[in-house]
Amino acid sequence: MPRVFLAHPPELGQTIWVDGDEGHHFVRVLRARIGEQVAVVGSGVACLARIVEMDKQAGAFALLPERVLPSHESRVPVYLIQGLAKGDKIDSIIQQATEIGVAGFLLLETERSVARVEPRRAEAKLTRWRRVAREAAAQAQRDVIPSVDLAVTMVDAARWLQSRSVGSPFLLDEAETSHGLRAAVAAVRKREDKAAMAVVVGPEGGWSDAERREWARACDAVPVTLGPRILRTETAGPAAVAAILYELDELGG
Amino acid sequence: MPRVFLAHPPELGQTIWVDGDEGHHFVRVLRARIGEQVAVVGSGVACLARIVEMDKQAGAFALLPERVLPSHESRVPVYLIQGLAKGDKIDSIIQQATEIGVAGFLLLETERSVARVEPRRAEAKLTRWRRVAREAAAQAQRDVIPSVDLAVTMVDAARWLQSRSVGSPFLLDEAETSHGLRAAVAAVRKREDKAAMAVVVGPEGGWSDAERREWARACDAVPVTLGPRILRTETAGPAAVAAILYELDELGG
Numbered sequence: 001m002p003r004v005f006l007a008h009p010p011e012l013g014q015t016i017w018v019d020g021d022e023g024h025h026f027v028r029v030l031r032a033r034i035g036e037q038v039a040v041v042g043s044g045v046a047c048l049a050r051i052v053e054m055d056k057q058a059g060a061f062a063l064l065p066e067r068v069l070p071s072h073e074s075r076v077p078v079y080l081i082q083g084l085a086k087g088d089k090i091d092s093i094i095q096q097a098t099e100i101g102v103a104g105f106l107l108l109e110t111e112r113s114v115a116r117v118e119p120r121r122a123e124a125k126l127t128r129w130r131r132v133a134r135e136a137a138a139q140a141q142r143d144v145i146p147s148v149d150l151a152v153t154m155v156d157a158a159r160w161l162q163s164r165s166v167g168s169p170f171l172l173d174e175a176e177t178s179h180g181l182r183a184a185v186a187a188v189r190k191r192e193d194k195a196a197m198a199v200v201v202g203p204e205g206g207w208s209d210a211e212r213r214e215w216a217r218a219c220d221a222v223p224v225t226l227g228p229r230i231l232r233t234e235t236a237g238p239a240a241v242a243a244i245l246y247e248l249d250e251l252g253g
Numbered sequence: 254m255p256r257v258f259l260a261h262p263p264e265l266g267q268t269i270w271v272d273g274d275e276g277h278h279f280v281r282v283l284r285a286r287i288g289e290q291v292a293v294v295g296s297g298v299a300c301l302a303r304i305v306e307m308d309k310q311a312g313a314f315a316l317l318p319e320r321v322l323p324s325h326e327s328r329v330p331v332y333l334i335q336g337l338a339k340g341d342k343i344d345s346i347i348q349q350a351t352e353i354g355v356a357g358f359l360l361l362e363t364e365r366s367v368a369r370v371e372p373r374r375a376e377a378k379l380t381r382w383r384r385v386a387r388e389a390a391a392q393a394q395r396d397v398i399p400s401v402d403l404a405v406t407m408v409d410a411a412r413w414l415q416s417r418s419v420g421s422p423f424l425l426d427e428a429e430t431s432h433g434l435r436a437a438v439a440a441v442r443k444r445e446d447k448a449a450m451a452v453v454v455g456p457e458g459g460w461s462d463a464e465r466r467e468w469a470r471a472c473d474a475v476p477v478t479l480g481p482r483i484l485r486t487e488t489a490g491p492a493a494v495a496a497i498l499y500e501l502d503e504l505g506g
Binding site: 070071072095096099100101139140141142180181182224225226227228229230231232235238239240242243245246247249250251252253 | 323324325348349352353354392393394395433434435477478479480481482483484485488491492493495496498499500502503504505506
């Protein structure tokens with residue numbers, strides 16, 4: 001069923017007009033018709049709605065939410081902080097982790113990031129990545145579009161984590177050989193059962209020692225291992241998020 | 254550390270000559286030198302070895318295994334049966350699931366597979382997919398190269414599963430809403446703690462009802478859900494394998 005994303009939660013019995021890109025997409029591309037059912041979602045609330053009016057000229061249509069749908073979202077938000085990587089790897093990471101159920105992304109320039117984002121191109125990049133997240137959220141039938149942000153310093157990352165109430169993010173680190181993801185998740189849940197979590201994945205070249213110290217100092221990050229096999233940066237994030245959501249009974253658990 | 258794959262387990266103190274593609278790769282491409290350390294692996298046994306002789310002319314070199322390395326493999330084999338999907342999706346699935354730790358792949362033509370493998374092209378396709386598995390295994394520091402096979406009927410799939418001692422594979426199915434992966438894994442482990450497992454992922458269009466019945470009848474497959482979010486075929490397999498290996502304490506557990 002097609003999905004319409006709103007900036008606010010839909011309310012039962014309250015007609016909603018949709019225009020702009022989304023209106024155009026439904027009216028011109030999907031050729032939606034009056035009477036058709038769609039899901040309308042906003043701020044994590046999803047409703048089954050019916051199309052009750054169309055303005056083909058303007059590329060707009062009106063929806064009437066008829067009943068609330070069960071949530072498709074994890075009760076515990078799990079974030080992904082990803083070191084900037086080359087080419088379209090970031091697209092693929094955002095797409096897969098959005099399907100799996102991540103709450104939001106922070107893309108971070110790191111010491112060994114080969115890819116950099118020039119300040120004047122940052123907005124264009126973010127627009128592109130947010131479009132990837134939106135399309136993946138629609139396809140995966142998410143009730144929220146994961147947020148996508150960009151940071152260039154560890155101080156920004158620390159502030160970002162704090163604003164999302166994440167303590168002790170899990171720093172995936174090849175140098176860590178004993179402390180596993182399970183123990184790290186258990187430690188966070190012991191402090192607070194529904195606490196938000198974040199997993200931090202380095203770029204292709206991994207972390208420098210200075211960065212490891214800085215993660216511990218600035219963000220209270222705990223190094224964790226995913227075991228003895230070496231996962232590429234584009235596989236590690238989605239795999240770690242899948243494992244965490246599974247552990248939390250939020251991925252077929 | 255570079256990894257040399259053998260068809261047989263390496264033995265301590267027994268010199269091994271490596272030629273062919275692998276010899277060429279180390280001598281000509283990596284420009285390996287006498288005295289250099291490499292990992293040599295075969296049939297799940299990994300040893301630290303030293304290069305003791307080189308024949309640059311022939312593109313060959315000799316290795317002396319010096320000590321056994323800790324295993325990088327899951328104690329329980331987890332297989333992935335993947336419905337044939339379009340384009341290079343299969344490459345990406347093989348690459349990611351190999352890194353995560355899958356024991357082997359069966360690619361299966363299904364009713365809704367848009368991609369088909371013409372019989373005369375099957376060998377070429379398999380060669381390509383096996384190369385992807387080999388390269389991913391080397392990069393991920395695996396001790397085995399996952400096997401890659403192709404089947405066109407459910408009877409072939411049933412035989413393949415039987416030959417690998419897999420009972421009740423887990424059929425990922427959007428139509429299943431309550432029976433999760435965790436319960437399915439627990440049921441297999443209850444019967445036999447170290448039993449091999451397999452997860453079955455449909456192509457882009459999912460399963461037909463006839464196929465669902467056939468999976469249950471021919472292979473004793475159990476339908477499972479990964480939760481309410483819809484994962485694309487190229488995300489579902491790696492995510493499910495990550496969750497299973499995590500559950501088995503084989504992925505940072």
